């Protein structure tokens with residue numbers, strides 16, 4: 214089961230965090246950009262391949278620290294065909310280096326179309342990843358084509374309560390005395406029941422923003438067996454003390470994402486003067502270690518540290 218593989222990696226690395234590979238050209242150090250500007254005539258191609266090299270530096274710097282990476286496809290789509298090639302190469306490189314890949318693609322469509330999306334990402338027709346993010350608002354027949362792959366060692370994380378401010382517009386509305394996100398959570402629980410692995414967790418997980426710790430507490434009660442993917446730590450203001458609520462008492466149950474907070478660490482004042490341009494990846498490594506320690510310390514304080 215995907216979820217048991219994820220838990221195994223989390224335990225091996227003693228780290229319940231994931232680095233979001235969400236590259237922006239302005240994050241890429243000049244020495245890499247110069248190399249690709251010389252190599253390729255078109256701006257799109259040179260930018261995309263510069264981002265690939267930057268991603269590879271990041272993967273090399275964090276592969277012994279984190280269990281997985283979460284590339285968000287929008288940052289690759291923005292560079293067209295070359296961007297998509299770079300997405301595929303990034304996934305391939307991460308897998309070759311022993312990392313699980315949670316592709317953030319947020320798919321959701323009518324069943325027949327969802328089947329094609331599932332084929333593309335979980336069936337390997339475009340690229341084979343370990344899990345993807347899914348949008349639940351089209352209901353059960355839009356989810357089944359993805360959950361069917363959970364029998365084949367794949368997983369999904371379904372949006373329950375997103376980290377952005379405007380998630381309140383729809384997700385917090387009340388229907389029959391419940392918030393919409395609570396109703397979604399009940400569905401996620403039901404959809405995941407068939408896919409519970411050896412550790413008691415389902416390969417059908419939920420996305421809950423780090424920016425809503427109170428909601429996290431509530432949804433932890435609703436979905437005991439769901440693994441939570443928790444974005445919003447760092448750049449969006451979520452803290453280790455906030456995300457502690459996403460873990461169960463067994464110290465498992467959540468994986469916390471940070472993208473900009475890690476992959477742009479070399480641009481922060483804190484590290485800028487410490488590392489040369491060519492050593493940018495050392496700042497990224499240090500930021501990933503600090504995030505791991507920050508979360509583990511908070512778990513320990515709350516008697517939830519597993520290892």
Ligand SMILES: O=C(O)c1cc(=O)[nH]c(=O)n1[C@@H]1O[C@H](COP(=O)(O)O)[C@@H](O)[C@H]1O
Nearest residue numbers: 285317346375376422444448449471472473
């Ligand atoms: O599904 C996600 O990963 C996601 C859900 C959500 O509610 N909020 C959220 O920020 N994300 C993604 O998580 C990442 C957060 O990036 P940073 O804010 O840079 O750490 C981005 O890739 C977002 O698209």
